[in-house]
Amino acid sequence: MSPALDDIAFLSAAEAGRRIAAGTLSPVALVRRMLERIAALNDRLQCYITVAADLALDAAARAEAEIAAGQHRGPLHGVPFAVKDNYLTAGIRTTAGSRLMLDTVPDSNAEAVLRLQAAGAVLLGKLNTWEYGTGNGGVYFDLPFPVARNPWDTACFTGGSSTGAGAAIAAGLACFTLGSDTGGSIRLPAAACGVIGLKPTYGRVSRAGMLPNCWSLDVAGPLCRTTEDAALILAVLAGPDGKDEATRDLPVPDYARHRDAGVQGLRVGVIQDGGPDETCSPAQQAALAESVAALERAGARLQPVRLPDAVASYRQAASLINWSESFSIHEADATQRPHLMGRALRTKMMAGAAVRAADYLAAQRQRRLLAAGVEAMFGTVDVLLLPGTHAVAPPFAQADEVMDFTRRSWMAPFSLSGHPALAFPAGFDAAGMPRNVQLATRWFDESTLLRCAAALETGAPWPARRPALGPEPATA
């Protein structure tokens, strides 16, 4: 049984914000509805590690009072969100999904959380994640918290590492979420769960207060239901931050306005061939073909293109960098307390411990060439359209397929190059699992990314379909 189409838990962030601003929706009522659903469904879905119910209700009441007093902060005022549990949150436990941090309660907030709270958004709690937002691609059911489940089929994988962030959006347990993306960790859960996942340009959003996985690849960004939501959230998050020297002091466009510009004449390069042994499933091939047709109908000019190197080349360089930096971050725990790590992180640590310095630097040197190759493609096209993953999310019981969902994904080129990329839901396969495509654009040109995604969205607006999670059990 699908949830009622008018259930406020499934409102887009933008629509919730509009109703709140208009006085037709109470932030307190919206937060209460989210908390009801979390209480009813989290045992099955395991999206949340920590629910900050009292803090959320207090924040919602403050938002309601401010708006009533004429102090409206903007389109996200009063809108509930949640963050992956690798973002520091003042007074709320931050575990990184690890036994190594079970009792950590920070006294400060991550910059992204601060900016959203300053915009009036209401933090609901902390979301499930692979340990420290990383691993080896496998799911071993050995972490301190149960594994998050895909709302479209709870026997299936959510994609990682922002597991709860993707599942919570699909299940109506938050209006939007924040994840982190090193090699696809925002885009993979979005792809698996049928929602939008935006990895902004490296340096567009501050990572201050986000626990690290790999310094030179980590990016913070949102998962959400609509391109309008992505535009509004990015507008709040984007911009320089003295606490993250990777951030660039560049103008932040009005993403929401640019999003509506249409794609007439936009040059879209379509990547169907990722190199040897990069075959996509029929469902994913169909998703790409349908997206090509939708953009052509909208007036875009499409042409087939190829990445200068096989997707595998990007993965290889990214892996060496990721393993090495991650081991550098976790060296003390990996060498002294490896028994407290789950198998996925521990296995990655082993590889990171064995990478030679010369190989790491060779990967960084190769990265420059590979990134330049991607950037050169934007001399002839404005946007790249390609698969996000080679297949839809598999059942957990198929361990090799679960590993392949990450290892064979097409996310690595833009992780390595730092270009902005977005996973977009592209209908469903015959079994009802979400299909996906991926879009990428020039550095710091998220406006064009959202503009192209909006054209795809016009033909398939959220939420035409919702996961059938059955009736919500009564809660106390």
Added chain:
Amino acid sequence: MSDPFVTEYAASHGLGRLQEADPAAFAAALAQAAEAGAAMPRPADKESGPAPVFRPGRPGGGQEPQDASLRTSADATPMS
């Protein structure tokens, strides 16, 4: 049974506990890292490189944070 070379490597690099946690996985990871490293192309010239930038006076410009448990992604100089 553990490969003596791998055990010696682990011991001499302070990785004994990590190896003991899963000797087979450790040996496989060593092989995987070596293979991936060997496959990485090297530029023909000596001039081009990742040029990691140290920026004296900039936030995080090479300083280690005091509380290692709360090191964040913003605490390091990006390598590209």
